């Protein structure tokens with residue numbers, strides 16, 4: 665549950681232990697090496713957004729439910745789930761200097777309550793977990809382990825990942841998702857056999873929220889690509905290759921927490937103008 669687990673990535677490796685890469689670290693390096701440098705080489709943190717806060721609180725509510733469900737085989741009541749979400753959301757807002765930008769915290773919280781409800785009604789009853797937030801650390805390269813957390817493994821041997829998103833996820837994103845490749849690789853290493861399936865349940869935060877469930881598979885080719893990525897990231901870190909990458913949605917005051925240290929220092933030139941409709 666990436667929304668709620670970033671903080672776990674902040675922990676330093678204990679002395680004597682191997683270094684590690686996680687899918688989120690590799691993703692950040694690929695998205696913008698400069699962002700990676702700010703975050704992991706210089707250890708800087710940034711204010712969480714409203715969406716991250718919603719996602720984190722929602723994941724904590726799911727975790728509490730699924731953890732008790734391992735024994736009871738029953739979901740907790742919706743009113744209790746909502747109470748947990750509310751409590752976690754309010755605590756984060758109080759303690760974490762959340763950057764809501766121009767959004768209203770109450771509206772974000774209401775959306776979180778809505779996705780808590782729809783997940784509880786439509787998805788939770790179908791999941792019987794045997795593992796919840798399962799931490800893994802497995803060998804990856806000569807220098808780094810692969811570290812992460814699998815949201816849920818159910819009794820059918822399905823890996824389940826939970827996400828909240830503003831828009832409906834497309835199928836290609838499911839095929840490409842490095843996080844799912846990492847989970848599959850970890851599952852096979854830990855259990856010595858293949859998972860039966862990989863599923864991502866996304867709560868889409870549209871006006872009327874909906875759940876989208878997608879399934880996929882992974883194989884040797886995917887693991888090979890993961891390894892190539894890991895080697896590339898390692899080489900970049902070793903040689904200090906931390907070029908800024910301003911090309912893309914991620915490079916904006918809204919989506920990069922290090923904007924003020926980086927692109928924000930630039931004086932805007934002439935702004936931009938749009939002429940015609942063709943691509944440049």
Ligand code: SF4
Pocket residue numbers: 696698699908909910914915916920921922923926927928
């Ligand atoms: S402001 Fe843009 S280029 Fe700079 S770290 Fe952030 S994403 Fe990268």
